[in-house]
Amino acid sequence: MNTALSSSERAASCVVSGPPVERLGQVLNSAALALLASLHRRFEGRRLGLLADRARCQAQLDAGAVPDFLAATAAIRAGDWRIAPTPADLQDRRVEITGPVDRKMIINALNAPVNAFMADFEDSTSPTWNNIVSGQANLFDAVRRNISYVDPASGKTYRLNERTATLIVRPRGWHLTEKHVQVDGAPVSGALFDFAVFLANNHEALAKAGTGPYFYLPKLENHLEARLWNDVFIAAQQELGMQQGTIKATVLIETILAAFEMDEILYEMRAHIAGLNCGRWDYIFSFIKKFRNRADFVLPDRSTLTMDRPFLKSYVDLLIKTCHRRGAHAMGGMAAQIPIRDDAQANELAMNKVLADKQREAEAGHDGTWIAHPGLAATAYLAFDSSRAPNQLQVMRESVETRAADLLQVPPGPVTEAGVRHNLRVGVQYLAAWLDGSGCVPLYNLMEDAATAEICRAQLWQWVRHGVRTADGALISRDAVDVLLAEELDCIRRAVGAERYARGAFSTAARLFGNMIAQEEFDEFLTLPAYELLS
Numbered sequence: 001m002n003t004a005l006s007s008s009e010r011a012a013s014c015v016v017s018g019p020p021v022e023r024l025g026q027v028l029n030s031a032a033l034a035l036l037a038s039l040h041r042r043f044e045g046r047r048l049g050l051l052a053d054r055a056r057c058q059a060q061l062d063a064g065a066v067p068d069f070l071a072a073t074a075a076i077r078a079g080d081w082r083i084a085p086t087p088a089d090l091q092d093r094r095v096e097i098t099g100p101v102d103r104k105m106i107i108n109a110l111n112a113p114v115n116a117f118m119a120d121f122e123d124s125t126s127p128t129w130n131n132i133v134s135g136q137a138n139l140f141d142a143v144r145r146n147i148s149y150v151d152p153a154s155g156k157t158y159r160l161n162e163r164t165a166t167l168i169v170r171p172r173g174w175h176l177t178e179k180h181v182q183v184d185g186a187p188v189s190g191a192l193f194d195f196a197v198f199l200a201n202n203h204e205a206l207a208k209a210g211t212g213p214y215f216y217l218p219k220l221e222n223h224l225e226a227r228l229w230n231d232v233f234i235a236a237q238q239e240l241g242m243q244q245g246t247i248k249a250t251v252l253i254e255t256i257l258a259a260f261e262m263d264e265i266l267y268e269m270r271a272h273i274a275g276l277n278c279g280r281w282d283y284i285f286s287f288i289k290k291f292r293n294r295a296d297f298v299l300p301d302r303s304t305l306t307m308d309r310p311f312l313k314s315y316v317d318l319l320i321k322t323c324h325r326r327g328a329h330a331m332g333g334m335a336a337q338i339p340i341r342d343d344a345q346a347n348e349l350a351m352n353k354v355l356a357d358k359q360r361e362a363e364a365g366h367d368g369t370w371i372a373h374p375g376l377a378a379t380a381y382l383a384f385d386s387s388r389a390p391n392q393l394q395v396m397r398e399s400v401e402t403r404a405a406d407l408l409q410v411p412p413g414p415v416t417e418a419g420v421r422h423n424l425r426v427g428v429q430y431l432a433a434w435l436d437g438s439g440c441v442p443l444y445n446l447m448e449d450a451a452t453a454e455i456c457r458a459q460l461w462q463w464v465r466h467g468v469r470t471a472d473g474a475l476i477s478r479d480a481v482d483v484l485l486a487e488e489l490d491c492i493r494r495a496v497g498a499e500r501y502a503r504g505a506f507s508t509a510a511r512l513f514g515n516m517i518a519q520e521e522f523d524e525f526l527t528l529p530a531y532e533l534l535s
Contacts, residue, residue: 007030007031007034008030008034010033010034010037010038011030011031011033011034011037013037013183013184014028014033014036014037014181014182014183014188015181015182015183016028016033016180016181017180017181017182018129018180018535019129019130019535021129021130021133021134022134022137023133023134023137024133026137026140027133027136027137027140027197027201028133028181028197029200029201031200031201032196032197032200032201034200035196035199035200035236035239035240036181036183036188036192036193036196036197036200037183038235038239039192039195039196039232039235039236040183040184040186040188040189040192041183041184042235043189043192043228043231043232043235044183044186044188044189046228047174047189047191047192047228050174050224050225050228051174051175053222053224054221054524057221057257058290061290061291061293061294062293062294064294066404066408067256067257067260067404067407067408068260068404069260069261069404070260070261070264073223073261073263073264076263076264076267077263077264079267081267081270081326082270082326082327083266083269083270083271083273083274083326083327083328084245084270084271084272084273085327086248086274086275086327086328086329087211087212087214087248087274089166089210089211089212090116090166090214090248090274090329091390091391092115092368092390092391093115093116093275093329093331093367093368093390093391094115094367094368094369094380094381094384094385094387094390094391095113095114095115095368095369095371095377095380095381095384096114096115096116096117096118096165096168096331096368096369096370096371097109097112097114097116097117097118097165097370097371097372097373097374097377098117098118098120098124098170098334098370098371098372099117099118099119099120099124099372099440100119100120100124100125100131100135100438100439100440101119101120101121101125101131101134101135101136101138101139102131102134102135102138103134103138103147103149104149104151104158106119106138106139106142106147107142107147107148107149107158107159107160108158108374109165109374110142110160110161110164110165110167111160111161111164111165112165112374112377113374113377113378113381114165114371114374114377115165115166115368116165116166116167116168117165117166117167117168118168118169118170118216118370119135119139119167119168119169119170120170120216120439120440121135121169121170121171121172121190121194122170122171122172122173122218122450123218123282123439123449123450123451124439124440124449124450125439125440126433126434126435126436126437126438126439126534127172127176127178127190127439127527127531127534128437128534128535129180129534129535130437131437131439132178132180132193132194136194136197136198136201139167139169139198139202140201140202142160142167143167143202143205143206143209144205145160145164145209147159147160166211166214167211167214168214168215168216168250169194169198169213169214169215169216170215170216170217170218171190171191171192171193171194171195171198171215171217171218172189172190172191172193172194172218173190173191173218173219174189174191174219174220174225174228175219175524175525175528176189176190176191176525176527176528176531177189177190178190178193179531181193192232195215195232195236196236198213199213199236199240199247200240203240203242203246207246212246212247212248213246213247213248214247214248214249214250214274215247215248215249215250216249216250216251216252216277217229217249217250217251217252218252218254218279218282219252219254219255219282220251220252220255220258220265221255221257221258222257222258222261222264222265223261223264223265223267223268226251226264226265226268226269227268227269229249229269230268230269230271230272233247233249233269233272244271245271245272247272248272248273248274249269249272249273249274250273250274250275250276250277250329250331251265251269251273251275251276251277252276252277252279252282253265253276253277253278253279253283253315253319254277254278254279254280254281254282254283254286254451255282255283255286255290256283256286256287256290256407256408257286257290259283259315259318259319259407260404260407262276262318262319262322262323263322263326266322266323266326266328270326273328274328274329275323275328275329275330275331275367276319276322276323276328276329276330276331277331277332277333277370278315278316278319278330278331278332278333278366279333279334279451280307280312280333280334281333281334281336281449281451281452281454281455282451282454283312283315284299284302284305284312284455285451285454285455285458287299287311288455288458288459288462289454289458289522289524292458292461292462292465292522293465295466296410297410298410298415298462298463298466298468299410299411299413299459299462300411300412300413300414300415300419301413301414301415301416301418301419301422301459302419302422302423302452302455302456302459303419303422304411304413304414305411307333307357307360308360309411310406310409310411311406311407311408311409311410311411314402314406314407314409315407316361316364316366317364317397317400317402318400318402318407320364320365320366320395320397320400321396321397321398321400321402323367324365324392324393324394324395324396324397325396327393329367329368329391329393330365330366330367330392331366331367331368331369331370332358332361332366332368332369332370333361333369333370334370334371334372334447335353335354335357335358335369335370335371335372335376336372336446336447336448336452337350337351337353337354337376337445337446337447338350338372338373338375338376338442338445338446338447339351339373339375339376340445346445350445351376351379354371354376354379354380355379355382355383358379358380358382358383358384359383361383361384362383362384362386362387362392365392365395365397366392367391367392367393368384368391369383369384372440372447373447414470414471415463415468415469415470415471415476416470416471416472417470417472417474417484419459419470420460420463420470420476420481420484421484421487421488422456423455423456423457423459423460424456424460424481424484424485424488424513425443425488425491425492426443426444426448426452426453426456427453427456427457427460427513428485428488428489428492428506428509428510428513429441429443429448429492429506429509430443430448430449430450430452430453430456431453431505431509431512431513431526431530432504432505432506432508432509432510433505434450434453434509434527434530435505435508435509435530435533435534436504436505450526450527453526454525454526457513457516457517457526458522460476460481460517461516461517461522463476464476464477464478464481464517464518478517478518481514481517481518482514482518485510485513485514489506489510492506493506508533512526512529512530512533513526516529
C-alpha cells in the first residue's frame with residue numbers, strides 16, 4: 001500500500017497564519033508548501049537533535065573543556081580530495097555586497113558594480129511576517145528581471161540594469177523558527193522555510209537565466225550541521241527533479257567551534273559547496289558566547305578587536321589554507337564602515353580604513369570580500385584588482401600551521417566606560433530598529449546588524465558576570481550598567497527627538513536588552529526572545 005502523500009496533500013498539511021501580506025498566495029504556493037512540508041517531516045528531528053547537541057557542548061565548555069581538532073576525522077584533514085567544480089558565475093567573487101531583502105535594496109545591490117549580492121533573510125532582516133513574505137516576492141521578481149520600485153518621496157523609479165550581480169541568498173540559521181507556518185502542529189525551521197520557498201519558486205527561472213540556486217549558510221557549529229544541509233539539498237533536488245549538485249553553498253565560518261572543523265565541513269558538502277567565508281562579527285560573538293562562563297576568556301572593548309589580533313588572524317590564515325587546498329573560495333568578511341556624506345575628512349578616514357582592511361584580506365590570499373554599501377565597491381576593488389585574476393586559488397599558504405591554542409588566544413586590552421556606553425547605545429538602538437522591522441541599521445557611521453548587536457550584548461553580560469573593572473577601576477556591576485543605560489537612553493532620546501522616541505520601540509528595546517544583560521542565564525541569541533514580540 002502506497003502511503004506517500006501527494007504534493008497537494010503535503011501543501012495542505014501546512015497551516016499558515018499571521019497578518020495578511022500582499023502576494024502571500026503567490027509566494028506560498030502549493031509547490032513551495034509541499035517542498036517545505038516534506039523537508040520538515042524528514043529533517044526536523046535531526047535539526048532539534050543538533051540544537052540539543054549544542055547545549056550539551058556548551059555544558060562541557062562551562063565545565064572547563066576547550067575545543068580541539070577532532071581525532072575522529074583526522075583522515076579527512078589529511079586526505080587528498082577536492083570539492084566539485086564551481087559554476088562559472090561564482091568563479092569571480094572579488095567584491096560581494098550584502099543587505100536585506102527589501103525591494104529597493106535588492107535593485108540597488110544587483111545594480112551595484114560588484115560580482116555578487118547576498119540577499120539576507122538572516123542578520124540584516126528583521127523577520128516580521130511581512131518582511132519574510134515580501135522578501136521572497138521581491139526575489140521572485142528579481143530572478144525574472146521584472147522588479148521595479150518607485151520611491152514615494154522622490155518619485156524616482158528603480159529598475160535592474162542590463163548587467164547585474166550574481167544572486168546568493170542567505171536563509172536563517174538552524175536555531176530560528178518561522179512561527180507563522182506549522183506542519184503537524186509544530187513551527188517550521190526558519191532556515192528550511194527560506195530555503196524551500198526560494199528554491200521551489202525560482203530554480204527553473206534561475207536555470208533559464210544561466211545561473212543557479214546559490215546560498216550562504218550561517219552559524220553552523222560543526223560538520224554534522226553541514227551534513228544536515230547537504231542532505232536537505234539532496235532531498236530538495238530529488239523532489240524538484242533537479243540535477244544533483246546544482247545547488248551551491250558558501251558556508252560562513254562564524255562560530256569558534258566551526259573553525260576547528262573547516263575541512264570536515266567542506267568534505268560533507270563537497271558536491272554542493274563553493275567556499276567558506278570569514279564571518280568576523282558573528283565569530284567574535286561566538287567566541288564570547290561559548291566561553292561566557294570562563295573568567296579567563298573575557299574580551300576587551302569591541303573597538304580593539306581588529307583582524308590583526310592573533311586569534312582572528314589565525315582563523316583567517318587557517319580558512320584560506322584549508323579552502324585553497326580543496327579548490328574552494330576563501331571569502332573575506334565585512335568592513336562595518338559606510339560612506340560619510342556630510343564630512344569629507346571623516347569619510348576619507350573611513351575609506352582608508354576600508355582600503356587597509358581589504359588590502360589585508362587580498363594580501364592574505366582571500367578570493368573576495370564583503371561590503372555593505374555600493375559606495376565601498378571601488379575601494380574594495382582597489383585592493384582585489386591588484387591580483388589581476390578572478391580569484392587567488394593558487395595562493396596555498398602552505399607554511400601556515402595553526403594550533404588549537406592559536407585560535408583560542410585571548411587578546412589583551414582595556415575595558416572602558418566608553419566601551420560600555422557604546423555597547424549599550426548601539427545595542428538598544430539596533431534592537432529598537434529590529435523590533436520596528438529594520439534589521440540593518442547605520443549607527444555612528446557604521447552599519448550594524450544582528451551580529452554586531454550580539455557582540456554588544458554578550459560583552460556586557462560577560463563583564464557583569466565576571467565583575468570586570470574598567471581601565472579607570474570602576475566595577476561593571478548590574479547597578480552600574482543600569483545607571484549607564486538610563487543615561488544613554490536620555491542621550492538617545494535627545495538625539496532622535498521626543499516624538500520619534502515615543503513612536504519607536506526604544507523603551508521596549510531598552511527593557512529587553514537590559515534584562516538580557518542582567519539575567520543569570522545567557523540567551524543563546526538576542527533574536528530568540530525578541531522574535532516573540534514580532535508580528
